[in-house]
Each structure stands twice: as C-alpha cells, then as structure tokens.
Amino acid sequence: MNTRSTHEPIIRMQNIEKHFGSVIALAGVSIEVYPGECHCLLGDNGAGKSTFIKTMSGVHKPTNGEILFGGRPMNFESPRDAMDAGIATVHQHLAMIPLMSVSRNFFMGNEPVKKVLGFNLFDHDYANKITMEEMRKMGINLRGPDQAVGTLSGGERQTVAIARAVHFGAKVLILDEPTSALGVRQTANVLATIDKVRKQDIAVVFITHNVRHAMAVGDRFTVLNRGQTLGTAQRGQITPEELQDMMAGGQEMVALEGSLGGTV
Amino acid sequence: MVDTAQTDERIKEISPLRKALIRPELGGIVGTIAVFVLFLLFASDSGMFASQGVLNWSLVSAQFMIIAVGACLLMIAGEFDLSVGSMIGFAGMMVAVFGVVLGWPMWLTILTTFAICMAIGALNGWIVVKTGLPSFIVTLAFLFILRGFTIFIPQTIERKTIIGGIRDAAEGDWLAPIFGGKIGQPLFQWLGDIGVIDVFERGSRAGQPVVDGVPMLIVWAIALVIFGHILLTKTRFGNWIFASGGDAEAARNSGVPVNRVKILMFVFTAFCATVFATCQVMEFGSAGADRGLLKEFEAIIAVVIGGALLTGGYGSVLGAALGALIFGVVQQGLFFAGVESSLFRVFLGIILLAAVILNTYIRRIITGER
Structure with missing residues (x-):
C-alpha cells in the first residue's frame, strides 16, 4: 500500500x-x-x-x-x-439537491436503467439497494433510500457526494x-x-x-x-x-x- | 425493504400513515374528495352526475389537464411558460389559416401547426437558457407577441378575428379525427341499450345514447397524464427534470444536460398547448383570436394545487391532473348547483391559497426544514 x-x-x-x-x-x-x-x-x-x-x-x-x-x-x-x-x-x-431523495441524488446524471416492455426505465430498486449499501459503508444510516437529502446534515451530504464519486x-x-x-x-x-x-x-x-x-x-x-x-x-x-x-x-x-x- | 444493519437512536420512526401522507399529491387528493363530496351533497339532483353532466365537467377538466401536464413538467424543471394561453390562440389560428384560408389538406395543416408551435416553444426555451433571464419575463414577452399575431393575421387576410369552416375542411381527413373525433361509440350504444346511460326519446337521434362516445380531448388528457407521470417518475429523463429544477448548477456538476432538459420541456409545453388548440378548433369548427385567454394561469394554478413548487424541483403530474379535475368540477359544478358563476373565481383564489399553504407544510416535513 x-x-x-x-x-x-x-x-x-x-x-x-x-x-x-x-x-x-x-x-x-x-x-x-x-x-x-x-x-x-x-x-x-x-x-x-x-x-x-x-x-x-x-x-x-x-x-x-x-x-x-x-x-x-x-x-x-x-x-x-x-x-x-x-x-x-x-x-x-x-x-x-435537497428536495430529491438520496438515491435520486446518488445516481443523478448516471441513472441505472432497465428495460420494461422495450422502454428504458429508471431502475429504482437497483438504485435504492446500491445507495443503502454505499451509505452504510461510509457509516451513514439512512431511514430509507427515499429520504430527501434536505433532511441530512451538511457533513452527511458531503459524505453522500463523496460516496457517489467513489462509486462511479x-x-x-x-x-x-x-x-x-x-x-x-x-x-x-x-x-x-x-x-x-x-x-x-x-x-x-x-x-x-x-x-x-x-x-x-x-x-x-x-x-x-x-x-x-x-x-x-x-x-x-x-x-x-x-x-x-x-x-x-x-x-x-x-x-x-x-x-x-x-x-x- | 432494506434492513439497516445498525439503527440510529436519533432517527425517529415515521408511521406508515404519515409517510403515505407526505407526498406532493396530498393536496390534490384531499381537494378532489372535498369537491366531490360537496357537489354530491348540494348538486346531486341537478344532473351533474348524470351521463351528460359527467361528460360536461370531464371535458372541461380534460382541457385543463392537457395544459397542466406541460406546465407541471416545465415547472418542475424550474421554469414557467406564460405564453401557453396565447399559444393556444395562435395554434388555433394557424390551423384556420393553413386549412381554411390557404386550403391545405388538414393533416398537413395540423402537422405544420405543431412544427411551428413547437419551434416557438424551443425558441422560448433557448432564449431563457442562453440569456439566463427569468422565464417569467421571456414568456411574458411571447404572451404579447403571439397574441398580437393571432389578432393581426386574420384581420389582415380575412378582415375578421374569427375564421370558421374548419369542420368542413377537416371532413374526411385521416389526422383530424385524432383531435376532433370520439371513441367507444359501440360501448356507449350498448350502455344506452341496457339503460345505464340515458337515450334520446324522440327526434332524429331517438334511441341513441345522449353521450355517444369519449371525445378525443379526454383521451389526449389521459394519455398525456400517463405519459407525463411515467416520464417524470420512472425514467432517467424524469430524474433530470427534477434535478434541473432543484438546482441547475448542482445538476450540471453531475453531468445532467440541464439546458437540453429545459428547452425540451418548453417544447413539450408548446406541444400540449397545440393539442388543446387543435381539439378546440375541431370541436368549435372555428378559430378565434381571443381563444386561450388566461389559460397559462389556470394551468399554473392546477399545477400548484397538485403539489408542485413554484420554485421548481418538486411536484407530481398526477397531482396536477387532480388539480385540473378540481378546477373543472368546481367550474361546472357551480353552474349545475345554480351558484352565481362569478363566485368561481372567489373559490379559485381560496383553494389556491389553501393548496399553497398545505404544500409548503408538506415540503417542510420532507426536507426537514423548520
């Protein structure tokens, strides 16, 4: 190392x-x-x-x-x-973005998609799962992936942003x-x-x-x-x-x- | 649900009821129930809930819905379009000018009108995005520009402000029924035959149901609401709409093509206004220079009643649709209940205020502001 x-x-x-x-x-x-x-x-x-x-x-x-x-x-x-x-x-x-959920923020600009009936839809299940995992790794316990970022503290928001950058x-x-x-x-x-x-x-x-x-x-x-x-x-x-x-x-x-x- | 490995003692459990309540559509749902209960109590014997009455307020609500869907997505993307009403007048006039005055085939007329109006929508968006001016000002300018042309063009070429003869021009066209036709006639005939809906008792249409199909206007409204709802909540693009309106700079930093999203939403709003206008001229058979007056505000009010934030980044298409439904039911309901129609505006102001207060409260809960 x-x-x-x-x-x-x-x-x-x-x-x-x-x-x-x-x-x-x-x-x-x-x-x-x-x-x-x-x-x-x-x-x-x-x-x-x-x-x-x-x-x-x-x-x-x-x-x-x-x-x-x-x-x-x-x-x-x-x-x-x-x-x-x-x-x-x-x-x-x-x-x-405070009004959006943690998982929507986490994948903003890099949304995962799945095909449903030929349409590309936002894969919310995958996004929610990954968000919870990554947040736990960084030591933040979310109430749920749909929790709005506005409810997080300033430090937690920075941590979400950092976790997002690392994940991508x-x-x-x-x-x-x-x-x-x-x-x-x-x-x-x-x-x-x-x-x-x-x-x-x-x-x-x-x-x-x-x-x-x-x-x-x-x-x-x-x-x-x-x-x-x-x-x-x-x-x-x-x-x-x-x-x-x-x-x-x-x-x-x-x-x-x-x-x-x-x-x- | 995801099971959090450790729990944080500072996070209070939120009851499922409270969680279900915290959603943008709450105001719209409460309002819709209230409005229906009110009119069922006071206007149930007026024919408002008979088939013709239902069709009546459904049509008015559907009109509001069509423009509310566009206004809703645009507002969530952080912008306004005050030129919607003028666009409706302008688009209708374009149909009349191309289809009646110039005598183009109706399908070409309609397609050309859509192309022109959506291009104007794109121009609106482009100016807003490039200059960074508030869309309020830019589209206010277009409110006047488009209205001016809507009056100027027919006066110059026909010396009048209403151009008729659209129904004749649309006769036998393949595209016109998409806007002016009806669907489901056999079903309604059957419903009439079994006595679910009333039938005409005499005259040339004796035996036919009083409501003989679902007008395309309503089909368009439902289709646009479903499309808008899926686009907003279930696609990548929907996430970009929220992000663009929530914080354009943060969205750009994350690689969201904010300018493209905003311009496309202006185009979509123009599309909705043109659908409204085309259905309207097909129904009336004429285009008038004063059509669509004040529609931009009615669309915005429906959207706000539906839980969207004027500042962008938050809202719901289903909520906007409910807002439009409340709008239509109240406007026509007061008529059925025999209430002086000017009181509609009083009611509108009160319900708008109540909706905004409720929505602000909900937003505070969601974002944890105090």
Missing part, C-alpha cells in the same frame, strides 16, 4: 498558467498527485485555489502549461471529459472546501470519510484554508499564494504554524498574531 514514492503520479500539472483578460489568476503552478494519497491544497481566499481546481476538473483550459493524466497529456474540453477520465469534483455547496469510479477526487461550513463533529466525519477513500487507492485533492483540517488527514501539502506555489511539503516536514504563515504570505500574519495574542 505504501509504495507511493515509486508510483507514477495519477495527475501531474506542470507550470499551469491561467489568465483572465489582464488578470493573472495562476502564474505557473505545478503539483503532482499520487494514487492513495491525500494531497492538501492550501491557500487563502483569492490565492487561486478555485481557478486551479477548475483547471484540473476541465472547467477552465489553462493558458499555458501541461496536464498529464496517468502519464499522458490531457486536454479536457469540458467537465464531462474530466469526469469520464475519472476526475470527480465535490463542491462545497453545489453537490446535492473516480481516480482523482477533488474536494472543494468540504469542511468549511461544518461543525466539529461533522468535520470529523468528513475527514474520516476522506481517510476511507484514500485507503481505496484513490488520489484525494483536499482544498481547504484550515490548517488543522489539512494536518489531520493530509499526506502532502501544497500552498498557493497569489497564483503561485510555495512548494510541496511531506507530512512531518512542516509544522502547522509554518503552513499558516506560508498561506498568509508570512509577515503580515506574524504581526496580526502578535496583536491577537496567538489565537489565530
């Missing part, structure tokens, strides 16, 4: 640049993500995290730079291409600030889910600006600041304080921390 260093990276982004008109959102960002690792992408607001993951998931095309997926150069024309290749993104808010064969799972709106207990649940996913040899890209959440599950850490990478660090080679400083760009944070009495 821990032969990570000898593995080929599943995805390698080299010197990615992305310009929006006169704004340079990304000025040469490089990272490598290996199967079975949780790669934390840290950065403050406006650091370019969102632009970067949107480039990775096929929403944006990079202005310059190269994306290698499984060792081959990739050109995603749309998010659908990236999805088909096995890059799944779980968004912070836009993952689930994600090789790279991008989590866009999954914990930023959650309480302590729910955050712990989501972090535990990330750990379960990583053990299935899936590469997890975990975007956050919370250093403690990153330190809890991360194997490697890449910090983005003002559209650039400030390097990638292995777990154990860096302290939470150093990460925090890098995210904030160093000095200002030190000054702030002094005035707040080290509470940040």
